[in-house]
Amino acid sequence: MAEAVLFEVKEAVAIVTLNRPERLNALNGDIHAGLRAAFDKIETDEAIRAVLLTGAGRGFCAGADLMQSLSGVNAAEKRDLGAALDKEYNPLVRRMRALPKPIVSAVNGVAAGAGVNLALAGDIIIAAQSANFTQAFIRIGLIPDAGGTYFLPRLIGDARARALAMLGETITAEQALAFGLVYRLFDDAVFHEEALKIAAGLAQKPTLALAAMKRAFAASAGNGLDEQLDLERDLQRDMGYTPDFAEGVTAFVEKRAARFTGKAG
Numbered sequence: 001m002a003e004a005v006l007f008e009v010k011e012a013v014a015i016v017t018l019n020r021p022e023r024l025n026a027l028n029g030d031i032h033a034g035l036r037a038a039f040d041k042i043e044t045d046e047a048i049r050a051v052l053l054t055g056a057g058r059g060f061c062a063g064a065d066l067m068q069s070l071s072g073v074n075a076a077e078k079r080d081l082g083a084a085l086d087k088e089y090n091p092l093v094r095r096m097r098a099l100p101k102p103i104v105s106a107v108n109g110v111a112a113g114a115g116v117n118l119a120l121a122g123d124i125i126i127a128a129q130s131a132n133f134t135q136a137f138i139r140i141g142l143i144p145d146a147g148g149t150y151f152l153p154r155l156i157g158d159a160r161a162r163a164l165a166m167l168g169e170t171i172t173a174e175q176a177l178a179f180g181l182v183y184r185l186f187d188d189a190v191f192h193e194e195a196l197k198i199a200a201g202l203a204q205k206p207t208l209a210l211a212a213m214k215r216a217f218a219a220s221a222g223n224g225l226d227e228q229l230d231l232e233r234d235l236q237r238d239m240g241y242t243p244d245f246a247e248g249v250t251a252f253v254e255k256r257a258a259r260f261t262g263k264a265g
C-alpha cells in the first residue's frame with residue numbers, strides 16, 4: 001500500500017504530500033499518523049528550515065474521511081467527534097501554528113471541510129488555478145473545525161466567514177484570492193515548481209525571525225496594541241542578538257547578498 005503521507009527534503013524544505021489521491025486525500029488514521037511522523041522530523045531536524053504542505057492528484061484534501069472514519073454513523077450510535085478533534089486535528093493545528101519554521105500550504109486542487117482549515121493553519125497559503133474551497137461541514141450537519149471558526153473571520157472578515165460556513169458553497173481559486181483566503185495563484189502546470197520556489201526562498205531567510213513573527217502574529221489576535229508593542233520589543237531584542245541580524249547588517253554595508261544560517265549561535 002502506498003504511504004498515506006509522502007515526505008522528502010529538498011533545498012532545506014520538507015515537502016509533505018498528502019497521498020490518498022483516490023479519496024482526494026481525505027484525512028484518515030494513516031494520514032494523521034503520517035503527518036505526526038512528518039512533523040516529528042520537521043521539529044527536530046535543524047537542516048529543515050521550511051515546510052511545503054500539498055496533496056497528490058487532483059485534490060489537496062477533502063477533509064475527514066467520511067467513508068472510513070465516519071461511515072455507519074446513525075442517530076442511535078452517538079459518535080464523539082470531539083474526541084477525534086482532541087486526538088488528531090487539534091494537536092496538528094496547534095503544532096503547525098507553534099512550529100518555529102514557516103509553512104507554505106500549497107492547495108493544488110479540491111479542498112473541503114477540515115482540508116481547507118488545515119491549509120489555513122499554514123503561514124502562506126497559495127493555490128493552483130484549478131483549486132476550489134468548500135466549508136463542507138454544514139452539508140453533513142457539522143460546524144467548521146480544525147480552526148475554521150478562528151481562521152476564517154480573521155482572514156476574510158466575519159461576513160464572508162459566516163456566509164461560507166453557513167451556505168457551504170464552493171468558491172473558486174479566483175474567489176479565494178479576491179476574498180484574501182489565499183496569497184497567490186499559479187497556473188496548474190507550474191504550481192508545484194512555484195510553490196517549492198517560495199518555500200525554498202523562505203528556507204534561506206533568517207529562520208529565527210520567521211519563528212518570532214509566527215509568535216507575534218499568533219499573539220496579535222488576542223492582544224491589545226500595548227501588549228503587542230511590548231511583545232514586539234521582547235522579540236526584537238532577541239532578534240538583535242542573533243547571528244543572522246549581524247549578517248544581514250554586515251551584508252547590507254558590504255553591498256552583498258546575506259547568507260543566513262537560521263541558527264541561534
Ligand code: LHQ
Pocket residue numbers: 022023024026062063064065066067068070081084085089110111112113114115134136137139140142145
Ligand atoms: C471522499 C471524501 C471524504 C471519503 C471525497 N471522505 N472519501 C469531521 C468529523 C470528525 C472529526 C473531525 O472533523 C471533521 C471535519 C470534516 O472535515 S467534516 C467534512 C468532511 N468533508 C466533506 O464533507 C467533503 C466530502 N466530499 C465532497 O463533498 C466532494 O467529494 C468534494 C466537494 C470534496 C469533491 O467533489 P468532486 O470533485 O465531485 O469529487 P468526488 O465527490 O467524485 O470525490 C472523488 C472520490 O473521493 C470519491 O470516491 P469514488 O470512489 O466515488 O471515486 C469520493 O467518495 C471520495 N471522497 N471526499 N471526505
